[in-house]
Amino acid sequence: MNVAPIIPGFHPDPSVCRAGDDYYLANSSFEYAPGVPLWHSRDLLTWTLVGNILDRPEQFLPGRAGSSQGVYAPTLRHHDGRFWLITTDVTGPSGQLVVSTDDPAGPWSAPTYLEGLHGIDPDLAWDDDGTCFVTYCSSGPDGVGIAQVRVDLEKGTALEEPRWLWSGTGLAHPEAPHLYRRGAYWYLLIAEGGTERGHSVSVARATRPEGPYTGAPANPVLSHRSTTHPVQNTGHADLVENPDGSWSMVYLAVRPRGYTPMFHVNGRETFLAGIDWVDDWPVVDEDRYDVAVRDTSYTDTFDGSGLHPRWVSPGAGLAQIAAPGPDGGLRLSPGTGPRADVGALTARALDPAWRFEADLDLAQGAGALLLRLDDTHWCEIRADAEQAHAVVRVGPLETRHGAAVPLTGPSLTLRAESVTATTTGPDDVRLTAVVDGVEHELTRFDGRYLSTEVAGGFTGRVVGLRALDGVVDVTEVRYAPLTADEAG
Helix, strand or coil, X not given: CCCCCCECCCCCCCEEEEECXXXXXXXXXECCECEEEEEEECCCCCCEEEEEEECCCCCCCCCCCCCCCCECCCEEEEECCEEEEEECECCCCCCEEEEEECCCCCCCCCCEEECCCCEEEEEEEECCCCCEEEEEEECCCCCCEEEEEEEECCCCEECCCCEEEECCCCCCCCEEEEEEEECCEEEEEEEECCCCCCCEEEEEEECCCCCCCEECCCCCXXXXXXXXXXXXXXXXXXXXXXXXXXXXXXXXXXXXXXXXXXXXXXXXXXEEEEEEEECCEEEEECCCCCCCCCCCCEEECCCCCCCCCCCEECCCCHHHXXXXXXXXXXXXXXCCCCCHHHCCEEEECCCCCEEEEEEEECCCEEEEEEEEEECCEEEEEEECCCEEEEEEEECCEEEEEEEEEECCCCEEEEEEEEECCCCCCCCEEEEEEEECCEEEEXXXXXXXXXXXXXXXXXXXXXXXXXXXXXXXXXXXXXXXXXXXXXXX
């Protein structure tokens, strides 16, 4: 049974395309800036983070989007030598956002907005004559469902009124459409059942991109609902044809843990499956690929060469809050703007159990190590030159947790860990301050309170740092997965 994601952590809504022997994959990013992480692979198994596609304020304005708002599901395609990405910024200008480039490493173009297409999850597909179709989950005044329209991408205009295509098999929330041409048929792949435990993948086909579409007799073609499979919420899939003519599928899913209803904390992750074609219908082979658990560890000394693309921020742009330190490392400052209070330098948590450490100098300010799910579900260690203490926020309740630890100087190490649960939750969260080489556990609490099942929303945990007052100098950060023994 294959249970390892190809891209772990909060990397939902995968969309994949191929250019020659190179695969590229993009994910949703919601309120985090820069937006839409972009990955590269040659084998669909090993992926390298290339960058973030929406990396300028003209493409996605940092700090405008609240929790689980911002950039929703993208579609990434390669057509006539150019890469195209279409997505929805639900807190940005009206219309579906389109950017393009000749080089996926960037820069990507300024955005064009396809106005009048009300909804999310837009897809791009081209007919043999070059006609471009946008298929999307409509939320317009005529109802919710899968709609389609011909567009002029260069001008950013729709060439006709939207048409309804297919409403799925009758499950809730038909969404995430992708359209493909194979042989005599056009295939419409969708998600339905909601992005929770009922999530599933269904498919229909037609002889024309406009339809009419007929559903597959074996729908849904992928779902783990009402099973004990350790990977759940399977859906929002995308297909890609490989150089040898075979096909593969990427899809999102979660790895819930703990007692009922079970809890997932690292968000929706990206998984891989093979595709067989039987009677001109796609059949999913979840065990075709042997997906190894990847080494997710890293150490960042912030050597002045620019921030690694793993670093993103809610509430403020990275350039507002982070700059090279005068003596090396990184200097953090409080953000500005209406959501400056949640601005932070963060990276996605990637493993079921992990440790994140930061070496700080607080001679000129106060700072915090933050573990965040959303605006109202987080915890952090707050420290200044005198003492360190833990704060936990769950919904409307915010409280200091545990006793404060006095400091003997401005330098210390702060640590957050996801470790083995001591209750029926998914894990325990442990916060520690290391002062003069001595470890002080500030608090340890049930990780379910920083889970999607408690908080709601569409994101996953991120961990990082922020300045509370003055400036905070960061010498080094370290992230590593923990073994079962280490997590105990």
